[in-house]
Amino acid sequence: MSKLKELGNNLYSGKKSFDFVGRRKLWYAIAFVVVVLSILVPIVKGGFNFGIEFRGGSEFRIDGVASQSQQVAFDAVTSVEPGSQPIITTVGGDALRIQTEQLDDTTSEEIRIALASAYGVDSSAVTSSFIGANWGADVTEKALIGLLVFLLLVTLLMALYFRTVKMSVAALVALGHDVVITLGIYALVGFEITPAAVIGFLTILGYSLYDTVVVFDKVRENTLDVEFSETTTFADQVNLAINQTLVRSVNTSVVAVLPVASILFIGAFVLGAGTLRDIALALFIGILVGTYSSIFVAGPLYVTLRERETKFSKGKAPQAA
Amino acid sequence: MSVSNTVRSARKSLAWLVAIIVGLAGLIAVGSLSDENASFTPKLALDLQGGTQIILSPLLLDGAEVTPEQLDQAVSIIRQRVDASGVSESQVLTQGDRNIIVSIPGTPDENTLKLIKASAKLEFRAVLLTSVGVAASSVEGTDSEGNSESQDSETVEPEPSVPNAAPTDPSDLNWITPELQAEFDALDCSTAFREPGQVDDPTIPLVTCDVTGSEKYILGPVEVEGANISDASNGTVQTQTGASTNTWAVNLDFDGPGTQAFADVTSRLFPLADPRNRFAITLDGFVITAPTTQAVITNGSAQITGNFDKDSSKVLADQLKYGSLPIGFEVQSQENISATLGSEQLTSGLIAGLIGLILVVIYSLFQYRGLAIVTVGSLIVAAVLVYLLIAVLSWRQGYRLSLAGVAGLIVAIGITVDSFIVYFERVRDEIREGRTLEVAVENAWKRALRTILASDAVSFTAAATLFLLTVGNVRGFAFTLGLTTIVDLFVVMLFTHPLLQLLARTKFFSSGHPWSGFDSKDLRASGYIGRGQFRVSETLASGKAEKASKEALKRQTIAERKAAEALAEAKKTGEN
Numbered sequence: 001m002s003k004l005k006e007l008g009n010n011l012y013s014g015k016k017s018f019d020f021v022g023r024r025k026l027w028y029a030i031a032f033v034v035v036v037l038s039i040l041v042p043i044v045k046g047g048f049n050f051g052i053e054f055r056g057g058s059e060f061r062i063d064g065v066a067s068q069s070q071q072v073a074f075d076a077v078t079s080v081e082p083g084s085q086p087i088i089t090t091v092g093g094d095a096l097r098i099q100t101e102q103l104d105d106t107t108s109e110e111i112r113i114a115l116a117s118a119y120g121v122d123s124s125a126v127t128s129s130f131i132g133a134n135w136g137a138d139v140t141e142k143a144l145i146g147l148l149v150f151l152l153l154v155t156l157l158m159a160l161y162f163r164t165v166k167m168s169v170a171a172l173v174a175l176g177h178d179v180v181i182t183l184g185i186y187a188l189v190g191f192e193i194t195p196a197a198v199i200g201f202l203t204i205l206g207y208s209l210y211d212t213v214v215v216f217d218k219v220r221e222n223t224l225d226v227e228f229s230e231t232t233t234f235a236d237q238v239n240l241a242i243n244q245t246l247v248r249s250v251n252t253s254v255v256a257v258l259p260v261a262s263i264l265f266i267g268a269f270v271l272g273a274g275t276l277r278d279i280a281l282a283l284f285i286g287i288l289v290g291t292y293s294s295i296f297v298a299g300p301l302y303v304t305l306r307e308r309e310t311k312f313s314k315g316k317a318p319q320a321a
Numbered sequence: 322m323s324v325s326n327t328v329r330s331a332r333k334s335l336a337w338l339v340a341i342i343v344g345l346a347g348l349i350a351v352g353s354l355s356d357e358n359a360s361f362t363p364k365l366a367l368d369l370q371g372g373t374q375i376i377l378s379p380l381l382l383d384g385a386e387v388t389p390e391q392l393d394q395a396v397s398i399i400r401q402r403v404d405a406s407g408v409s410e411s412q413v414l415t416q417g418d419r420n421i422i423v424s425i426p427g428t429p430d431e432n433t434l435k436l437i438k439a440s441a442k443l444e445f446r447a448v449l450l451t452s453v454g455v456a457a458s459s460v461e462g463t464d465s466e467g468n469s470e471s472q473d474s475e476t477v478e479p480e481p482s483v484p485n486a487a488p489t490d491p492s493d494l495n496w497i498t499p500e501l502q503a504e505f506d507a508l509d510c511s512t513a514f515r516e517p518g519q520v521d522d523p524t525i526p527l528v529t530c531d532v533t534g535s536e537k538y539i540l541g542p543v544e545v546e547g548a549n550i551s552d553a554s555n556g557t558v559q560t561q562t563g564a565s566t567n568t569w570a571v572n573l574d575f576d577g578p579g580t581q582a583f584a585d586v587t588s589r590l591f592p593l594a595d596p597r598n599r600f601a602i603t604l605d606g607f608v609i610t611a612p613t614t615q616a617v618i619t620n621g622s623a624q625i626t627g628n629f630d631k632d633s634s635k636v637l638a639d640q641l642k643y644g645s646l647p648i649g650f651e652v653q654s655q656e657n658i659s660a661t662l663g664s665e666q667l668t669s670g671l672i673a674g675l676i677g678l679i680l681v682v683i684y685s686l687f688q689y690r691g692l693a694i695v696t697v698g699s700l701i702v703a704a705v706l707v708y709l710l711i712a713v714l715s716w717r718q719g720y721r722l723s724l725a726g727v728a729g730l731i732v733a734i735g736i737t738v739d740s741f742i743v744y745f746e747r748v749r750d751e752i753r754e755g756r757t758l759e760v761a762v763e764n765a766w767k768r769a770l771r772t773i774l775a776s777d778a779v780s781f782t783a784a785a786t787l788f789l790l791t792v793g794n795v796r797g798f799a800f801t802l803g804l805t806t807i808v809d810l811f812v813v814m815l816f817t818h819p820l821l822q823l824l825a826r827t828k829f830f831s832s833g834h835p836w837s838g839f840d841s842k843d844l845r846a847s848g849y850i851g852r853g854q855f856r857v858s859e860t861l862a863s864g865k866a867e868k869a870s871k872e873a874l875k876r877q878t879i880a881e882r883k884a885a886e887a888l889a890e891a892k893k894t895g896e897n
Contacts, residue, residue, distance in 0.1 A: 251746075258677055276669070
C-alpha cells in the first residue's frame with residue numbers, strides 16, 4: 001500500500017500528474033459518443049423492460065387449497081411461462097394470490113389449469129383477473145416533479161456554496177450524463193426497471209453530486225487566487241485539484257461500492273430477483289459511472305466554461321526556464 | 322492551555338453523544354412500559370411482515386358502470402389518505418376494471434377502515450326542522466344536546482304550505498311539503514333508513530338523522546359542498562384565552578367560492594330563530610353536527626366539533642383534505658396476507674449488510690491502518706443511533722421498515738465512511754504541508770467540516786424533496802436516506818472528531834508510526850507546501866518537481882542560499 005501512498009504524495013505535489021484537463025477534448029468526445037449510444041439503444045430496442053408495478057399484470061387466486069406451499073405455485077407458473085417471476089402471497093388460511101406480468105388469454109388459461117391441477121382443486125376455484133399498475137401515472141408524475149424541484153434546489157445550493165453558477169452547471173451536466181448512461185446500460189442489457197430500481201437511480205443522483213461537490217471543493221481552494229499567480233494557470237490548478245482528490249475519490253467509490261456489491265452478490269445469486277438486486281444493481285452501475293464523471297467530465301467542463309474569462313486568459317504561465 | 326482545552330472539548334462532545342444514546346434508549350424503555358406499541362424492534366412494512374388485504378367494490382346504481390377515470394381518481398385519493406396516516410408503504414391497486422385492492426401492514430382498526438372506504442361526501446345544509454329521533458305523530462321542537470339555549474324554546478309549527486308556493490331561499494319553510502312532513506314524522510332513527518352509497522339530490526331538502534340516532538332533521542338544499550374545502554386539519558379546541566381544552570375538533574378552510582357561500586349562509590341564518598338558525602354538516606348523508614350560527618363568518622374558516630376524539634378527528638380531516646371519493650365503495654372482503662417477500666429476504670439483506678461492513682473495515686485497514694479503529698468505532702456508533710431512532714420513530718410516527726429501507730441503510734454505510742475519508746485525507750494533506758499531527762487535526766477539521774456539511778446538505782435536500790413530493794415506496798426510502806445523513810453529521814461531529822483529537826495526543830499516532838495511517842515520513846516525501854511554493858528538494862527529481870525546485874532556488878532568501886551552499890560543500894567533502 002505504500003505504493004498507493006507514494007502515488008498519493010506525488011499526485012498531491014504535482015510530481016506525477018494525469019492530464020485530465022489538458023485532454024478534455026478526448027473526454028468530451030468519449031462522453032458524447034457514450035451518451036448518444038445510451039439514447040439510441042432504448043429507441044432501437046423499443047423501450048425499457050418495466051416490471052409489473054409499472055405495467056400492471058395478471059393475478060390468479062386459488063381458494064380452498066390444502067397446503068399453502070408457495071413453491072408449488074412457482075413451479076406451476078414457470079412450467080407454462082418459463083422465465084416468469086411470479087409474486088406469490090398466502091391469503092387468509094387457505095388461499096393463494098399469484099401476480100405475474102401481463103399475459104394473453106391463452107397463456108392465462110393454461111396457467112389457471114396448471115395451478116388447479118398442481119394444488120388438486122377444481123379449475124373453477126382458480127380465478128384470474130388483470131391488475132392495474134401499482135406505480136401508476138400519478139406516482140410517476142409526483143416523482144418527476146420531486147426530481148425537478150430537487151434539481152432546482154441543489155443548483156441554488158451549490159451556487160451559493162461555491163459562489164459561482166458555472167460550477168453548478170458543470171455538476172448538473174455530469175449528473176445528467178450519469179443518469180443517461182445508466183439508463184442506457186439498463187436498456188442495453190434489458191435489466192428490469194422496478195420501483196426498487198427507480199429508488200436506486202434517485203440515490204445515484206445524490207451520490208454523483210456528492211462526489212462532484214468534494215472535487216469542486218478542492219478546485220475552489222486551488223483556484224482562489226490563481227488570477228494573481230504567475231507560475232500557474234487556471235487550467236493547471238483545476239487539474240491539480242482533480243489529481244489531488246483522485247486517491248480520495250477512488251477510496252470513496254471503493255468504500256461505497258463494497259456494501260453495494262455485497263448486496264448485489266447475495267441478492268442476485270442467493271435470492272434471485274427482487275428488491276435487493278434491483279436497488280444494488282442500479283447503485284453499482286451508478287457509482288462507477290458517477291466516479292468516472294466527477295473526474296473526467298465535471299472538472300474539465302468547468303475549465304471549459306471559465307477559461308474564456310479574461311482574468312484567466314491573461315495570466316498564462318511563462319514557460320519555466 | 323490550548324491542549325487541555327482540546328481534550329476538554331473532545332470529552333464534552335463524547336459526553337453529549339453518550340447522553341443522546343442513553344436518552345433515546347431510555348425513551349424507548351420507558352415507552353415500552355406504558356404503551357404497547359413501543360419496543361426495541363422497529364415495526365416492519367408490508368413486504369417483510371405481511372398485513373391485511375381489503376378488496377373494495379364500487380356501489381353503483383343498477384346498470385351503471387364505473388369509468389377508468391373514476392377508478393384512477395379513487396385509487397389516488399385512497400392512496401393519499403393512507404399515506405397521510407404515516408409512512409406505511411401500502412399498496413393500492415385496481416383489480417379487473419371495478420375493484421380496488423388495498424394492502425396495508427398490520428391489522429387495520431375501525432378508524433383506518435373508515436379512512437379507506439368512506440366516500441367522505443361533506444355537505445352543508447340549513448336546518449329547517451328538528452325532532453327527537455323516533456317516529457312521532459306530532460311535531461315537537463326540542464333542543465339538541467350541547468346547545469346552551471333554555472329549555473322552553475318555542476315550538477315551530479310548520480305552516481301548511483300550498484304546493485304551488487315556491488321557496489324563496491334555502492331556509493324558507495315552504496320547502497316542507499306535506500309529503501316531506503309525513504316522511505319526517507314516520508322516520509325512526511334506529512332503523513337503517515339509508516341505502517349504502519345513496520346519493521342525495523343536492524337541490525331538494527333531505528330528511529335524515531344524526532350519527533348517534535337521537536335526533537332527526539329536515540334539512541334544506543346544499544349550500545356549501547365539501548369540494549369547496551381547500552384544507553382540513555384536526556386539533557384541540559382553544560378557548561378564547563388561548564388555552565386548549567380536551568375537546569377535539571376538525572378545522573376547515575374554504576376556498577374562494579366556499580368562503581363567499583359560507584358567509585352568505587351565516588349572515589342569513591344569524592338573525593333567524595331556533596332551529597332555523599342552525600346549519601347542519603352532513604357526512605355521507607348523516608348529520609355529524611348542527612351548530613347554531615353564533616356569528617357571521619366571513620374569513621372562510623370553520624371548526625366542526627362533535628363526538629370526536631383524537632383519532633376520529635384526524636380521520637375526518639384526512640378524508641376532507643384529499644377530497645371525497647367519486648363513487649361509494651363497500652368492503653367486499655378483508656383478509657390477512659403473508660409477507661410478499663418473506664423473512665429470508667430480510668435475513669439475507671442483513672447478512673449482505675454485514676459482509677459489506679466487514680469488507681469496508683478490511684479496506685479501511687489497508688488504507689488507513691490504525692485509523693481503522695476510528696472508522697469501526699464511528700460505524701458502530703452510527704449503527705446504534707440509527708437503530709434507536711428507527712425504533713423511536715416506529716413507535717411515535719408509525720414508521721415501518723421495508724426492504725428498500727434496509728437497502729438504504731446498508732448503502733448509507735458507504736456514504737458515512739466517506740465522511741471519515743474526507744476528514745482523514747484532509748489531515749494527511751495538512752501533514753504533507755509540514756504540520757504536526759495535533760495541529761493538522763484541528764486545521765483539517767475546519768476544512769473537512771465544510772465539505773462534509775455541503776455534501777450532506779445535498780443528500781438531505783434530495784431526501785427531503787423526495788419525501789415531501791412523492792408517495793409510496795420512494796417516500797420510505799427517502800426517509801431512511803435523510804435519517805442516515807443527519808446521523809452521519811452527528812457521528813462525525815460528536816464522535817469521530819473528538820476521538821481523533823484524543824488519539825492525536827497519543828505517542829502511537831503523533832510520532833507517525835508506520836501503522837498509524839499518518840506515517841509522516843511517507844507523507845512528507847513531497848515538496849509541495851501549498852500556495853505554489855515548494856521546499857527545496859535535496860535530490861532533484863524529474864518533471865515538475867525539478868522545475869519547482871529550480872523555481873524555489875531562484876526564490877531563496879540569502880540566508881537559505883548560504884545554508885544550501887554550506888550543505889552542498891559538506892556533501893562534497895563527505896563524498897570524497
